[in-house]
Amino acid sequence: MQKALAIGAAAAVVAVVGGTAAFVLTRGNADDKFAECRTSAVAGGAGQIGGPFELVDENGRTVTDQDVIQRPSLLYFGYTFCPDVCPFDTVRNADAVDILKERGYDVQPVFISIDPARDTPEVVKDFTANIHPDMLGLTGSAEQVKAASQAYRTYYKKNDAEDPEWYLMDHSTFSYLVLPQDGFVEFYRRDLSPEQMADGMQCFLDAM
Structure with missing residues (x-):
């Protein structure tokens, strides 16, 4: 399995985007109950990623991370007007x-x-409904979205455009596995297949 190869590899930087933390491949920690599952880690430890947030769900209700992460969850930061990457990644997830x-x-x-100016709760709800019946969509004020993004060390930036309604966004593309009792435990790159992601997540779920 790809997991075993990654755990045995020497430390190597995978990505650094904007001000985000450096993701590295590293050996598991013997004291970590998820050690055999991890193919990656974050500089400073997994505790550097995730944490409290307050956002608005697709039904217009203000929710916190405790409201959202009540079962194992796979988080992705993107935007509904994204022409290619976001639809591909969310369908893969x-x-x-x-x-x-x-x-x-x-x-x-x-x-x-990560585009609250255009992604109202109604817009997000239409987007998630077209992807998966169980997908939860979240948006919020610019300040709420920024705080959630910073908690997960994601990167996004609005690109300038002549038409203010048709701009694109640069953004990071990791997906994050978050568990109710353990918080963030793993991130997944966009080059992984659904099967590879499922295999990786299953290991964490079995170790809970």
């Missing part, structure tokens, strides 16, 4: 969740908009 469901595991896919 939904497929991984469905594979796990067939294996008897319950994981919630979550989409967090």
Whole structure:
């Protein structure tokens, strides 16, 4: 499995985006109950990623991380006007969740908009409904979105455009596995297949 190769590899930087933390491949910690599952770690430890947030769900209700992360969740930061990357990544995540469901595991896919100016709760709800019936969409004020993004060390930037309604966003593309009792435990790159993601997540779910 790819996991075993990654755990045995020497430390190497995978990505540094904007002001985000450096993601590295590293050996697992013997005191970590998820050590055999980890293919990656964050500089400073997994505790550097995640934490409290307050956002608005697709039904217009203000929610916190405790409201959202009540079961294993796969978080992705993107935007609904994204022409290619976000639809591909969110569909891949939904497929991984469905594979796990067939294996008897319950994981919630979550989409967090980094474009609150256009992504109202109604817009986000339409987007998530077209991707997966169980996908939860979140948006919020610019300040709320920024705080959530900073908690997960994601990067996003609005590109200038002549038409203010048709701009694009630069953003990081990691997906984050978050567990109710443990918080953030792993991130997944966008080059992984649904099957690879499902295999990786299953290891964490078995170790909970």
